[in-house]
Amino acid sequence: MQKLKLVVVGNGMAGMKVVEELLKISPDLYNITVFGAEPHPNYNRIMLSPVLAGEQNFDEIILNDLSWYEKNNIRLHLGKKIARIERSRRIVQTEEGLEAEYDRLLLATGSNPLILPVPGKDLEGVISYRDIHDTQAMIEASKTCKNAVVIGGGLLGLEAANGLKLRGMDVTVVHLAPWLMERQLDRTAGKMLQTELEKKGLKFLMEKKTEEIIGNNGKVSGLKFSGGEEIPADIVVMAVGIRPNISLAQSAGIHCDRGIVVDDTMQTYDPRIYAVGECVSHRGKAYGLVAPLFDMAKVCANHLAMMGIGRYTGSFTATKLKVTGVDLFSAGNFEGEGEAIVLNDAAGGVYKKILINQGKIIGTVLYGDTVDGQWYFRMLKEGQDISEIRNHLMFGQNHLGNAGHEGHSQASLMTDDMEVCGCNGVCKGTITKAIKENGLFTVDDVRKHTKASSSCGSCTGLVEQILASTLGGGYAPKTSTEKPVCACTDHTHQDLRRAIREEKLLSIPETMAFMNWKTPNGCATCRPALNYYLVSTWPHEAQDDPQSRFVNERMHANIQKDGTFSVVPRMYGGITNPEQLRRIADVAEKYQVPMVKVTGGQRIDLLGVRREDLPAMWADLDMPSGYAYGKSIRTVKTCVGSEFCRFGTQDSTKLGMTIEMAFDRMWAPHKVKMAVSGCPRNCAESTIKDVGIIGVESGWEIYVAGNGGIKAEVSHFFAKVKTDQEAMEYSGAFLQLYREEAWYLERTVHWIARVGLDYAKSRVVEDEKDRKALYQRLLYALSGERDPWKSVVESRAKPLFEFVEA
């Protein structure tokens, strides 16, 4: 088949992101030609500020070097500006007359810096701040000149001013508004920023309107304001804003308003022409940060690849200033309607404002301590109801407790040799280095390159902070609702669950075909998720695929670091007897088990068992599997209860055992832990369990969505019931709702944080019919499930445990 021709105009961040994404999903569809007006391969524009400040050099900020274009067979024309698009003949033409034909055209022409229309704007020494050329001009000027004036106290202007100051110039920032960065900061934060920058030696002239740039022999010599005041200047940097670069599109008759108008698929009014990046206007909005461009690029690549799915629906953006030592974060609406929570510690240099409307965060400005910026921003984007944590909000995420990072979770205060990821031993310096050198933009990228945050995930917040402070506004975390499951698909967990339910899909291959999977057999991320969704949605009907289960669930035992396994038999409710204990002791001796340990879940773990011994050992034990390896019900912890304890009001051991027997073998999105305590002294720790039950004189109180692991979270009161039977029905219905609606690897605590406790209550507590139906569906799913150890012992084949012999 003849390949189609794709021409890209603009060799910048958005254009090349589209090409990268396209090569990932459909590498052979197009012959790709790229025209770039700049004489450089694609580089990381946002890193121009660190370059200006002398913290990095040009080579380090190249994102795609020339060999990348070559390797991917991309024809690259550097230093060639497209002057004309002839849509009828489907060609583009450079200023020199070079032509290229296209089947699809991608416009990614970025924006142009605004130049104030004042006399003197064309003098030598007037510089804008957009590309390598400008940056070089500033660096050169700093070597010979003394006085720099920056017009514009916004993000770019301040970064330019800071860089020039660090290069030894005497810098004055001239700003029209009464405070700095007025579009991102409120007055208080803007003023604090000014004080901080003044300490660094910058000078400010506020509320000054430039009337003329004065020259001498064609070169800049000073600045004149309305009112007549004059100041000397050897260079003038204009950083007063940007305008989408639409002249090319406009001259070709493509519909534009402020930018090139595109729909949700990034298509312009000419269906053969797409546009992305700062040059577009989407739903009336033009963006000036990279995070939205990346979202656009993904969608655009998908449509160029003719997959026809994926829509860009707009982005929220957040801002950070990339001036070392200044901590500032701003997102959303921070001066509108709503209730403001404000912390103002002028002496300590900390100011925080969170604006709330109807229980949701609508904007935030942080100065001096921005640790929680990304956290607030994520809740803002997800529209999360914060009423329940409102009292803690100002104290930050850390206040809610995260294991392993106590006391040093402020990324900005960490030195390069401090450990960020405790699981993989990754230090802050390694992460910042990887971000800068490899051009990383997402937590996923960082995970791949450094392993940080790839194990238990408790340092994800820290990694986000490091990304944010290294990239400035270039980093915008994805909300979980819009994230595709993995690179094999563009669909979200929600999409998968819905399709499997509505289309009654019963196997993994069928689902992959229906959902247009991009890889032939998926990967280790999507297959286990698909498998769970299938078996939980269609019990007894869907095909359970052992090859799509993680080794532990396939072997019915936990793999250890040396490849041996651990065996944990069930002890319902933590109750055992001499006969059972004797058998465990015999088995431990017979198979020379290296370690016998009492677990935190009230049972016994036999660790270090050879794989080939597993089936025989299970046969000798003759106890059910404890599912210590599964995304399934783990333990129901109990306390002594009314049978023996002098305080006991209810028989907690009996209820615990009954529940564990009834819900045994229940698969779930993640592991499920339960507990039953006999009185409010709560010796079974019911308040940190997925479902915890506490006995009181008049019955049982049920608590849900607690967690004792990575992120300790106390459970929420859910319902009060009278009888054991009711306690089972309420807990079972809650767990069934979780099984049906949560995403794979989401524990109850995360699921409830996403959907809200009220939602779960409305289905389980307030709606009796719904509760009973949920409970029935759980019982139906569990009916006939067999003990996995017994099944292996009894089956002749035992293929999983066998070796082949030569």
Add this chain to the structure above:
Amino acid sequence: MENWIRVCEVEDIPVLGARVLKGRGIALFRDGSGAVFALKDKCPHKGGPLSQGIVSRGQVTCPLHGMTIGLCDGRAAPPDEGCTETYSVKIESGQVFLWI
């Protein structure tokens, strides 16, 4: 002495699964395309048993810390680094032979 030895039938290895050659620590994989591959059953990272990982087309994900290893060349997918020994495999009338 090196030569081709018969190890098992193709059907002994589950599709998208693996088996281990006893006593030799060699893992045999069968991927989604039906091809059979042989790798040392030892991850280049910390020695995890690759035979226990999840297999997809052309690669296996180590069960211990999730490195992805190419079935053809034994190489870890970038940005990870490392390489596991590979062995030549041939299939004749449903029988798997290994060059060792």
